[in-house]
Amino acid sequence: MPCYAQTASDNFPMGHVNAMIYGPTGLVLSEKLRVGVSLLAPFVRHSDHRHRAKEMYLVVSEGEFRQGESEWVLLAIGALYIIHHTSFMRCVKGRSPCWRFGRLPMSSS
Template sequence: MKGATVTLYNRPPEVQNFIEVTLALMAELAATPEAKAALAGIRDGVKRVDPQTPRSPGRQPACAHLGAALAHAAQTPQLAPLCAALEAAEPHLEWTGEERNGLASGSYAEITLLGPGGHEERRDVWLGLSLLAPHVRYPDHNHAPEEVYLALSEGDFWRETSGWFTPGTGGTFYNQPSVRHAMRSGEAPLLAIWALRRV
């Protein structure tokens, strides 16, 4: 039909639900105008579905800590629906390991749903999550897109403009483009979601 919008690609429904639940919650919890604006752009961007990259769903050794991290996060009522959505989506997702970050085996795992090297290869918006085993420091890094984090656990984050800080479970924060930043876990694993937008 002339003028109709045709969707050529589809995300698994569980993955689509996780994306929607995650970004809605991040937008609700965003504490600064910069974070709110970034998330508005990201939520608009994910309405377009790009080709899905064939992946092999599965876990990495660090995922031994996922159950404990999710159990902790789910104790925060606001995070419980997100945790349930992640548990439903996770069998469709591939965790990648620490080899590209130079970390010890079993110390780190991540999922890139949207973005470079992700389930949905794209450059405009990125969405994923990181899991650190206890007592792990993720290396300093930076990237051109602006970024919003949602912490699903305790843990510390570092930004070159402000030093180390602890957002707490359910805390969000914004990283401006190209700022150097890092994160580290303490006695418990660290689980965090990141959403990025190229500006």
């Protein structure tokens, strides 16, 4: 599998954070549901990457997203989007932080 880390901005390591809210390692322990939050700081580009399974996100601040080879799309606050495991996911943020909540699949193990 090719490495997509080179597609992230240089400030990605210090400009991106994830936290589990519900789940096996979350603030609320759950073996049935995983819900997390992700923050992308201003002017940070996430690396291109694939997801292991379908995921669903609720955008709580504007952000630009691209799935597969489609065009970049500016998603508004309240937008809901689904990432298919067969597609590449790309996201970038402009002048303000990008918050999103995600419903993540449970591990099959």
